[in-house]
Amino acid sequence: MQRRTFLQSASVLAAASLFSVARAAEQSAVRITLPSAGSAGSAWRPLIDSQHLNTDSTLNLNWITADPGKMQVQLSAGSLDVGVFGAVGLATLVNRGSDIVLFGPALNNHGRWIVRNDSPYKEPKDLIGKTIATTAETSETYLQARIAASLIGIDLKKDVKVIHGSPTANLALFERGDVEAIITLEPTATRLVGRGAREIARVADLWKQATGQTEDPFLVGLAASRTWFDANRETAKQLAALFERFGQAIHANPDSLKTIAQDLGIKADETQAIDLLPQRLAPAYSTRWDDGVFATIDKQIQTAVKLGLLDRTPDRTIYVKA
Missing domain, CATH: 3.40.190.10 (Periplasmic binding protein-like II)
Known part of the structure; x- marks a missing residue:
């Protein structure tokens, strides 16, 4: 009886110890x-x-x-x-x-300006006076796009009519033809290009063009x-x-x-989008x-x-x- 009691107590202590270790590991994990x-x-x-x-x-x-x-x-x-x-x-x-x-x-930054394949627009300045769609006005996607555009003489607040919405809503507007262009991030941009849409600019390139920097910006x-x-x-x-x-x-x-x-x-x-991933998405990841x-x-x-x-x-x- 004493041996059985001892073994039961040992089992309880072992289980408690394992629980404590697991709990400590859980608490120390970076969320x-x-x-x-x-x-x-x-x-x-x-x-x-x-x-x-x-x-x-x-x-x-x-x-x-x-x-x-x-x-x-x-x-x-x-x-x-x-x-x-x-x-x-x-x-x-x-x-x-x-x-x-x-x-x-x-x-x-991996924001992209995308237009439909049959669109006459070849660069962002061609969209002055037109309607485009992008993410929320407070999103970093839009804020950085606006900053980069301003450096090449485009005020997205004044020169272009911008519709702000969720990525899903923006895609629907773009595919229905309700907007002339969309500013979006990867991999959505690559999916659109894979389906036949055309990219006319990278936000990173606009930044580099204006600042003389050689690397994609933060x-x-x-x-x-x-x-x-x-x-x-x-x-x-x-x-x-x-x-x-x-x-x-x-x-x-x-x-x-x-x-x-x-x-x-x-x-x-x-498959076309998947094949494009290495060249289009890899630059998005910071190394420094x-x-x-x-x-x-x-x-x-x-x-x-x-x-x-x-x-x-x-x-x-x-x-x-x-």
């Missing part, structure tokens, strides 16, 4: 945003896993589907540790008192509350290094994007987090202030080196 299929960020999890890019055994990732519109709330509430933000969107929040800070790379980076960052500096450093490694792996082997086409929201029968990137972020904020997209430059720098 990081997972963009849904149909966005460039949806490549992160499948390729990090399949290519074993997370080489640090202490970096435990808990991917959480996060609505970009609710990301600040999730970060502030503690239900999400790490999200992604762009320069202008984050600067707007910082001016309102947010403590969120950028600490690592994520995506370069779109969004890894972000967390200053409180989380200060308490988890080593984890933040590991995470920033992982995303640099991810971008470098994609640039070295862009064909790997074909293997996760379905994770990106592309159907198996969209350094002074060059910081200079671009500063330039984006300065231009946003001149355009009135920001009322002022934030009192503090919105990025840090992890």
Whole structure:
């Protein structure tokens, strides 16, 4: 009887110990945003896993589907540790008192101006006075497109009639012919080109044309509350290094994007779009987090202030080196 009691007690203690270990592991995991299929960020999890890019055994990732519109709330509430933000969107929040800070790379700008194949328009300036569709007015996609367009003499607020809506609604408008063009991100742009639509400009190219820079500009980076960052500096450093490694792996082997086409929201029968992924989507992934990137972020904020997209430059720098 004593032996049986001892064994039962030992089993209970062992189970409790395993539960404690599992609970501790769960609590130490980084709760990081997972963009849904149909966005460039949806490549992160499948390729990090399949290519074993997370080489640090202490970096435990808990991917959480996060609505970009609710990301600040999730970060502030503690239900999400790490999200992604762009320069202008984050600067707007910082001016309102947010403590969120950028600490690592994520995506370069991959916005595209798309028209139908039979369209007479060959460049963005041809669309002055016309109607186009794009994402919400507060989205980084639109904000950065407006900044880049302004640098080549186009004011999207005044020179073009812009309809703002969800990606699905915008596609419907475009395919019905209710708008002359659409400004959208990858991989949606590649899906449209694969179906016969025509690209007339990349937002990144407009930026480079105006600034003389040779690399695609920053779109969004890894972000967390200053409180989380200060308490988890080593984890933040590991995470920033992982995303640099991810971008470098994609640039070295862009064909790997074909293997996760379905994770990106592309159907198996969209063979033309899948074939285009390596050349069109690979440049979207950042490989650096350094002074060059910081200079671009500063330039984006300065231009946003001149355009009135920001009322002022934030009192503090919105990025840090992890």
